[in-house]
Amino acid sequence: MPNNSQPLPSRRVFASLLTAGAGMAALAACTPEDAAPSPVAANAAGEAPSLPTPSSVGTPSAAASEPAPVESAPSATPSNTAPSHAVAQQHSLTDPTSPWVVVNKHRPLVPQDFVPADLVQPGVRLAVSGEAALLNSTTATAAEKMFGAAATEGVIMTLASGYRSYSTQVATYNGYVASTGQAAADRASARPGHSEHQTGWSFDIGDGAGACSFQPCFAEQPAAIWAKANAHKFGFVVRYPWMFHDTTGYFYESWHLRYIGVEAATDMTARGIATLEEYFGLEAAPDYF
Structure with a gap:
């Protein structure tokens, strides 16, 4: 699911946002197997500083009681076309081996039981073991560089959750269904075949202090x-940036990072585009069909 110099919302604001958001803290795309409710404990989603206003593809919820100043983002391009910027269409948006694959509540993986062929364990500090310590080779190499750069500046990151297989997601999601019912499960966990973690292109970070x-x-x-x-x-x-859950389907996850390549990630940041849906001109996916 990062910070610059922008101030964080106050605890009072976040408390009111939780109330208005009807359980926002329970809504998350990242649900490690050991963090789900019985038989697996719920994972929290969170708060964070403001991000640029989305285009018509995704309008933030009115739940925010004190929205921070924002700047307009460019409008999205038509569905399934190249982004409207200098970076040409380079990769598929549907192939799970592509760094630009978009997986959300409207766009399951094909095949749904996809397994990356090049899973490796990156040379970074690990907070997990087993499959959760794996990433695809491209993401692993980039993560090693990023973790190393952070360490030179005195910031220690850990890999808190990496690859998650289809079978693991089945068990995680079913745990939520058994505990809270399907409607609540869909607000707390990705359905099997709809999780970015399965692609090997994304992972969750932790802080070295463990907080x-x-x-x-x-x-x-x-x-x-x-x-x-x-x-x-x-x-x-x-x-999953702050206040773009009406586009991504998930509330802010400051820990969930997704690899799309330096050129595209830098372009998104420079242009103030917050979501992959907007960047690639895709429809918002707040809920499953």
Whole structure:
């Protein structure tokens, strides 16, 4: 699911946002197997500084009681066309082996049980083991560079959750359904075949101090602050930005990073485009069909 010099919302504002958002803290795309409710404990989604106003593709919810100043973003291009900027269409938006694949509540993986052929364990500090410590080889190399650059500036990141197989997502999602029912499960966990973690192109970061993992307060930790300001330099974007849940389908996750390549990530950042849906001219996906 990074920070620059923009101020964070107050605790009072966030508390009111939680109330108006009807359970916002339970809504997350990242649901590690050990973080789901019984049989797996709910993962939190969070708070963070403001991001640029989306185009007509995704309008932020009125739940924000005190919206921060924003600047307009360019309008989106027609569906399934190249983005309206200098970066030419380079990769597929549907092939799961593509760094530009867009996976959301309207766009499942094809095939849904896709397994990356090049999963590796990156040479970074790990907070997990097993499949969750894996990424595809391209993402792993970029992550190693990013974690290393952060460390030179005194910021220690950990890999908190990487690859998640289809079978793991089945167990995670079914745990939510059994505990809370399908409607609530769809607000808390990606359905099997709809999780970016399955592609190997995304992962969750933790802070070296271990504070606030998968919680709203993670946005205030050094790892999240550094990533928000610098991740694009290594090809990553924060996939689920603040107040764009009506576009992405998930509330802000300051820990969830997605690799799309340095050129595209830098372009998105420079142009103030917050979501992949807007960048690639795709429809908003707040809910499943």
